[in-house]
Amino acid sequence: MTQFTPTLQPLHQSSDNNNILVPRITNSWPKFQQSKALGTLGDGNCMEQLLIHCADAIEANDVTLAQQILWVLNNIAPPEGDSNQRLVATFLRALIARATKSGSSKLLAAVAASSHNNTTIATSLAVQTHRFSVMELADFVDVTPWHRFGFTAANSAILEATEGFPTIHIVDLSSTHCMQIPTLIDAIASRHDVPPLIKLTITEASRNIPPILNLSYDELGSKLVNFAKSKNITMDFRVIPSTHEDGFAALIQYLGLHRHRVVTSEALVINCHMMLHCIPDETLSSAISRSSLRSLFLKALRRLNPTLVVLVEEDADLTWSDLVSRLRAAFNFMWIPYDTVETLLQRGSKQRQWYEADICWKIENVIAQEGIERVERLEGKIKWEQRMRNAEFQGISFSHDAVSEVKAMLDEHAAAWGFKKQDQHLLLTWKGHNVVFASAWFPA
Template sequence: MRSELRSNSTKISLPNPNLFQNTRGSSLSGALRGTLGSLDGACIEKLLLHCASALESSDVTLAQQVMWVLNNIASSNGDPNQRLTSCFLRALISRASRLCPTAMGFHSTAANSLTSSRPMSVTEFAGYVDLTPWHRFGFCASNGAIYEAIEGHPKVHILDLSITHCMQWPTLIDALAKRPEGAPFLRITVPSTRPPVPPLLNVSIEEVGLRLANFARSRDVPFEFHVLKCPNSSANVLIQNQLSPSSLVLREDETFIVNCQSWLRYLPDEQEGINSCKPSSKDGFLELILELNPDLVTVTDEDSDLDSPSLATRTMACFNYLWIPFDALETFLPKDSPQRMDYEADVGQKIENIIGFDGPQRIERLESGAKLARRMKKAKFSSVQFCEKTVREVKFLLDEHASGWGMKKEEDMLVLTWKGHSSVFTTAWAPNGFQE
């Protein structure tokens, strides 16, 4: 008898082992008793913990047994728990197949692709961003901090390091067009490369720049758009070679802003580099940014620690965090919505990288806002508080979305919440001694 894994892509077959015949039978029996077909999150969490622990100890037989149970719970078109389980199961299977492909009974190829998501049109991408405040929260809060920092300044240069294809900037351009003292000259610089992660766009960054320039022209905002060319597709190589005053063409009469949206997580920790001072590391990156003397640095990212060296710990943290988008989408989109499936597939791709890989192949290295704040202070940056106007604008934005979304204001950041659980943080920073 064989059972099939339901997924958005190819089906994978798992053998049906005797679930309770194992050297760890008693503990496994306790974890599995009554869970077959159960949708309880706590039961699923226990199963995932057993499976991840088994893979860490190279116990493929035990992992296979637990995955068979998960396979009977998972469904890519079921309720949020089933859909989330389906993503985790695929990630665990891909990891197990590399550990012992013969025992798993199949060879996985999908796990090696981080760019399998379908590129979207600009219109589709705008709809994707508008589904939830997951991205727009950071856009709104960061733009508010930037607007305040450049008040009265005639020339502004923004270095935009993000994965969201400049979707943040039309709103800022529109706000600058209405500035009482008149719009400043705005220059935006973006890298020619980005981490190979969703969301993907079907037009080039140069085309994005042309569209932004046309929009700025329609708002009478003087505008320039520059692309930092990098011959290598690695964002780390860009950081090492391109972030210098000469390559950025920094000008003394410009207010210089660095905007980081979901970017730092794709830089490795220090121990992953060849040496502890490697510029591509998170701390090395912040050292380079400090040397550029920015007037403001904004950082937005997902508020969870998903970079533990332990697979079991990483799996639990990931499960207890990434239920949020699955639960939120359930509140307003039908189960077979193409938009919902695309969004969840992108989250599944993230899960697959976090769970399925280690070393350089694991590029998702998310850390919490609190950890980021400590890192920024260590790098000689001081927190810049968000003004009340920005807080009001963020709250107004959240009112446009489904109930359940909220915001909390912490010491160094604004945090987007879903049903009280932290999801995304935004922070603003200035080099020590540079705040007005």
């Protein structure tokens, strides 16, 4: 991407539209005509550059420049615009949230002053981001394969790895609160003449990370146990009070004690669906240890000698410590969910509002938060492969049947969705861009 360095001068009234404020643009913008400034600034690359300069200004506490760029971005990226404009409006909101956390009285005053005549800024300051719930996610899952891709690939791998075991212990570390499990139960029931006993272990969800579980664990367990019973499967359901913040230490301890007591006839499956990226990475590691909690968690899993580990994550790297690099990486990935929504969901629909609120939360977390509060620390497929191999896991190729299942599932969705097999793993794509990867591992 070509890098531009715009020079923003004090704002003035545009001769094309007296109600729109645009910056005076110097020759630093190559081949830009001032009379076409607004349209040119609406280009995605230029909006990205403006966001980067706004981030730099906020980090440098440059009140004047930050306020100027906030005004420009507001005028070229209305929150009700097209997918690119809504994406930029969300990043603008995230930058404002970061500015309000900076503690600078001058910058806070400037933003507050701007908010009186600036719809996006006023909305950003006044409205708390909607917390996407698991019930809302349930309404969305069938619309796109964003989650279904991982569900389908993982279920196929689990079925094959657990063939012949009378007991299957599934540890479900999932951001979707067991939404995958009913389809897995159904597949297990149809595959076995004598259904195995299923033990399902989950961890307590963080109350701060959407989608929010808006029912009790007793209710969730009861629903799953009753569904399994309807398929003639006996299920044991257990919740372990353990979270991502310490690398699921209590879960590892429980599994270690439990593993020593069981016979080899029990298959242990660790199903990780878009959850492990919440475990702190190297930037939050203790000074005593050079390893991140992620690596320590994977090595602890290896000592349990599981039958299978399934890892499904979004294929992006948002672990950069500096804000500008993180903003670039997030901008060049987060356009995808906005683009899919633009294609698939009607403007103004509740379903679209819910889903975009979830995207907004993620972007705000990536941009506005630091330290332990920043949980959206995605890593790409290559980095996760390295971590798994370092923990002495070996990748398993997905079978022909698994690939066929994924293909059949994608046939139900828009043609812009696709998938490819890369090395041993599967990748979901949108218009050719990597979105989610699915991988399966066993102890080396």
